[in-house]
Amino acid sequence: MADPKGFLTTGREVARTRPAEERVKDWNEVYVPGSLLPIISKQAGRCMDCGIPFCHNGCPLGNLIPEWNDYAYREDWTAASERLHATNNFPEFTGRLCPAPCESACVLAINQPAVTIKNVEVSIIDKAWDSGDVTPQPPERLSGKTVAVIGSGPAGLAAAQQLTRAGHTVAVYERADRIGGLLRYGIPEFKMEKSHINRRIEQMRAEGTKFRTEIEIGRDIDAAKLRKRYDAVVIAAGATVSRDLPVPGRELNGVHFAMEYLPLSNKVREGDLTVSPISAEGKHVVVIGGGDTGADCVGTAHRQGAASVTQLEIMPKPGEERAAHQPWPTFPMLYKVTSAHEEGGERVYSVSTTHFEGDEDGNVQFLHLIEVEFKGGKLEQKPGTERKIPAQLVTLAMGFTGTDQENGLVEQFGLELDERGNIARDADFATNVPGVYVAGDAGRGQSLIVWAIAEGRSAARGVDRMLTGASDLPAPIRPTDRALTA
Numbered sequence: 001m002a003d004p005k006g007f008l009t010t011g012r013e014v015a016r017t018r019p020a021e022e023r024v025k026d027w028n029e030v031y032v033p034g035s036l037l038p039i040i041s042k043q044a045g046r047c048m049d050c051g052i053p054f055c056h057n058g059c060p061l062g063n064l065i066p067e068w069n070d071y072a073y074r075e076d077w078t079a080a081s082e083r084l085h086a087t088n089n090f091p092e093f094t095g096r097l098c099p100a101p102c103e104s105a106c107v108l109a110i111n112q113p114a115v116t117i118k119n120v121e122v123s124i125i126d127k128a129w130d131s132g133d134v135t136p137q138p139p140e141r142l143s144g145k146t147v148a149v150i151g152s153g154p155a156g157l158a159a160a161q162q163l164t165r166a167g168h169t170v171a172v173y174e175r176a177d178r179i180g181g182l183l184r185y186g187i188p189e190f191k192m193e194k195s196h197i198n199r200r201i202e203q204m205r206a207e208g209t210k211f212r213t214e215i216e217i218g219r220d221i222d223a224a225k226l227r228k229r230y231d232a233v234v235i236a237a238g239a240t241v242s243r244d245l246p247v248p249g250r251e252l253n254g255v256h257f258a259m260e261y262l263p264l265s266n267k268v269r270e271g272d273l274t275v276s277p278i279s280a281e282g283k284h285v286v287v288i289g290g291g292d293t294g295a296d297c298v299g300t301a302h303r304q305g306a307a308s309v310t311q312l313e314i315m316p317k318p319g320e321e322r323a324a325h326q327p328w329p330t331f332p333m334l335y336k337v338t339s340a341h342e343e344g345g346e347r348v349y350s351v352s353t354t355h356f357e358g359d360e361d362g363n364v365q366f367l368h369l370i371e372v373e374f375k376g377g378k379l380e381q382k383p384g385t386e387r388k389i390p391a392q393l394v395t396l397a398m399g400f401t402g403t404d405q406e407n408g409l410v411e412q413f414g415l416e417l418d419e420r421g422n423i424a425r426d427a428d429f430a431t432n433v434p435g436v437y438v439a440g441d442a443g444r445g446q447s448l449i450v451w452a453i454a455e456g457r458s459a460a461r462g463v464d465r466m467l468t469g470a471s472d473l474p475a476p477i478r479p480t481d482r483a484l485t486a
Contacts, residue, residue, distance in 0.1 A: 002073035003045030012113035020343040027189040030339040040123040044072035050107035054329045058105025060454040081128035095122030096192045105329035136206035139167040145467045148230040153181025155440025156236030158456025175216035185263035223412035239400040239441035249356025254364040258397035280306035284390035287311040289397030297395045299340030309345035317349040367391035403442040428462035
């Protein structure tokens with residue numbers, strides 16, 4: 001264990017963020033560079049000798065959290081990195097983007113602030129990159145088997161890296177012009193700078209993984225033909241169909257899905273565009289959806305110079321402490337103030353959009369809403385609470401409903417879907433089509449980055465066992481596993 005009295009003598013301290021008025025003027029990550037290392041060893045020392053580390057249950061990757069906390073406390077960064085990578089291919093992604101269900105399940109969190117697991121994780125991996133501890137791990141020998149991975153988000157990249165290291169020849173197909181999936185074009189630069197993706201891609205290239213961009217399976221290459229070309233296929237195409245809002249005025253100019261809006265700002269950061277074709281500059285912006293994607297839209301609008309930003313959520317405002325029906329170690333629904341919310345704007349809860357109002361040129365100008373409440377498990381409108389707010393740019397950030405079926409991938413493979421519209425799979429992540437597997441949101445539905453990486457690792461084991469008859473690759477989860485909830 002780490003410091004035997006650390007949780008008694010050291011209070012929780014997290015990474016410092018740059019002043020809001022400073023960071024909205026750039027797209028760099030919001031945290032003060034280097035602010036964690038002076039404090040992180042003591043923070044890691046808060047990890048208790050709890051006997052049964054429930055943080056393992058909270059994390060679908062099964063991260064060896066007490067072990068790398070101990071190494072970080074002792075400042076043995078090489079050993080900490082080895083333990084961290086034993087269960088997670090990309091800790092620099094999860095350390096920045098994961099909502100940390102492990103911290104909700106921390107035993108210390110029963111009656112005290114949890115260990116800062118995310119901050120320890122990101123400190124270990126950043127230190128590992130700086131010190132050269134992260135190196136390519138090419139296979140000792142090749143199996144002679146070939147695998148195609150469709151999609152280069154966290155699930156696809158994890159599956160590809162695991163299978164490459166197992167000795168298979170792997171090619172990753174991505175329909176966008178760069179590798180990374182939603183990590184590349186869905187996550188704003190201020191949450192994770194793309195240099196973190198780029199150096200992982202270079203590591204994977206050095207290990208032998210091949211990457212094919214601007215190729216959409218189903219449109220550019222027939223899925224059935226792809227299957228004949230490879231010994232196995234892993235579908236990790238994500239759940240990219242955005243949930244729509246079919247109300248009057250939806251067709252007006254200025255009403256966009258979040259995933260139409262966010263990628264363009266990242267394109268500007270990549271140097272592909274001078275300015276975004278969908279910009280918040282000088283506009284009254286309304287974001288519909290109170291989750292992380294909505295917060296990403298809020299932060300992006302701030303940096304583009306919005307006149308105002310309002311975020312709408314149909315659900316009631318969460319509490320700041322665990323509700324009785326969400327006991328430890330479940331992941332509670334708490335009121336969360338992200339870095340984007342610290343930068344300004346208004347958050348409105350328990351409201352529903354009734355319609356949009358436009359000008360004579362077909363541009364959205366106002367959003368009409370009404371207050372709602374749940375009665376008897378049903379959502380009901382509250383008469384007399386209608387009002388309208390200025391809205392010259394509206395982003396729909398209400399989640400995703402499933403994988404893309406319009407491109408022909410599902411039909412051409414002949415894949416079966418489950419009752420939720422996701423690609424069905426068995427205990428080995430195999431679909432009904434021999435040799436075709438599915439990992440990540442395409443099979444699970446919209447989920448977290450840690451679940452995506454865990455699924456990619458688990459699916460890789462299923463593929464490896466099918467190709468070779470046995471596998472030493474880890475499988476941290478089953479397709480039927482779900483987050484610990486009440």
